[in-house]
Amino acid sequence: MIDQLINKIKATQNPTVVGLDPTYAMIPTFIKEEMLETYGKTPKAVAEMFLQFNKAIIDEVHDLIPSVKPQIAMYEQYGLEGLRAYIETIAYAKAKGLVVIGDVKRGDIASTAAAYAGHIAGVEIEGVHMDLWQEDAVTLNPYMGFDGIEPFIKACNDYHRGLFILVKTSNPSGKELQDLLVDGVPLYDKTADLVSEWGELAMGTMGYSEIGAVVGATYKEQGIELRKRMPHTFFLVPGYGAQGGKAEDLKDYFDKDGNGIIVNSSRGIIAAYQKDKEVTEKEFAIAAKKAVLAMRDDLQGVMR
Numbered sequence: 001m002i003d004q005l006i007n008k009i010k011a012t013q014n015p016t017v018v019g020l021d022p023t024y025a026m027i028p029t030f031i032k033e034e035m036l037e038t039y040g041k042t043p044k045a046v047a048e049m050f051l052q053f054n055k056a057i058i059d060e061v062h063d064l065i066p067s068v069k070p071q072i073a074m075y076e077q078y079g080l081e082g083l084r085a086y087i088e089t090i091a092y093a094k095a096k097g098l099v100v101i102g103d104v105k106r107g108d109i110a111s112t113a114a115a116y117a118g119h120i121a122g123v124e125i126e127g128v129h130m131d132l133w134q135e136d137a138v139t140l141n142p143y144m145g146f147d148g149i150e151p152f153i154k155a156c157n158d159y160h161r162g163l164f165i166l167v168k169t170s171n172p173s174g175k176e177l178q179d180l181l182v183d184g185v186p187l188y189d190k191t192a193d194l195v196s197e198w199g200e201l202a203m204g205t206m207g208y209s210e211i212g213a214v215v216g217a218t219y220k221e222q223g224i225e226l227r228k229r230m231p232h233t234f235f236l237v238p239g240y241g242a243q244g245g246k247a248e249d250l251k252d253y254f255d256k257d258g259n260g261i262i263v264n265s266s267r268g269i270i271a272a273y274q275k276d277k278e279v280t281e282k283e284f285a286i287a288a289k290k291a292v293l294a295m296r297d298d299l300q301g302v303m304r
């Protein structure tokens with residue numbers, strides 16, 4: 001995964017991952033009306049709204065970006081139909097050649113984590129292997145330590161998949177735990193050292209591990225410190241746009257070759273039409289493309 005992601009970032013010159021985090025409020029009226037008419041006031045109607053919304057945006061931006069990151073929570077709240085939309089969104093993005101990061105934030109005891117790893121390892125039934133989710137990478141929560149991570153590492157090596165493990169999150173209350181001092185060192189640094197160590201178990205060929213870290217754009221000083229502390233760990237950087245993160249804060253998150261991070265924006269891109277006075281709601285995908293181009297220019301301005 002990580003070599004493919006780095007190559008796609010180089011090919012597009014765009015270290016941007018578009019977060020496909022649809023909400024009912026984001027769906028343009030004309031799509032809402034069509035699906036409610038067809039499927040009634042049902043979870044299936046919403047699933048179809050999300051799918052049509054996502055596909056139109058993917059069609060418009062797939063050649064400008066390396067990757068998308070669907071956030072499973074937005075889909076699973078609508079039950080089985082929502083999860084179908086999640087899985088079909090992934091399949092559609094993969095068919096367009098995009099690297100898909102499943103934002104599922106899993107973490108549990110080893111036996112449970114082995115089941116969760118099915119997201120990137122697939123399952124085997126009587127000798128028949130099937131990859132039912134098709135994510136290239138998933139996000140993980142390291143709160144339960146290596147037990148919860150190890151089962152995923154096998155998939156990284158067996159199926160060239162990747163991980164992005166929470167280290168310093170973009171949200172305001174992350175500091176309640178992540179900034180606690182352990183022997184005078186912030187917990188996020190301790191977590192960083194563990195993620196770096198785990199990363200040696202699944203290295204790519206371009207200097208970065210298949211096991212990356214999530215480092216928010218909203219804590220610049222810590223992000224810069226973590227870049228130095230984790231030279232072989234690729235960063236998934238959420239917090240740009242809707243959460244206030246800015247490109248100029250990210251200059252020193254990049255490594256000396258202008259590589260090393262991919263920056264996520266979800267609401268700032270997929271809901272751009274709701275703030276863009278120059279487009280109609282039918283042009284929501286055009287607005288998303290405009291937001292992707294603006295973000296690309298932003299980031300190119302700070303990459304070395």
Ligand SMILES: O=C(O)c1cc(=O)[nH]c(=O)n1[C@@H]1O[C@H](COP(=O)(O)O)[C@@H](O)[C@H]1O
Nearest residue numbers: 019071139169170171238242243265266267
């Ligand atoms: O794991 C993540 O992607 C994540 C970690 C983090 O620290 N902060 C964070 O916002 N995220 C996710 O990144 C996305 C941010 O969405 P926007 O704020 O709309 O760009 C959401 O899907 C969050 O769940």
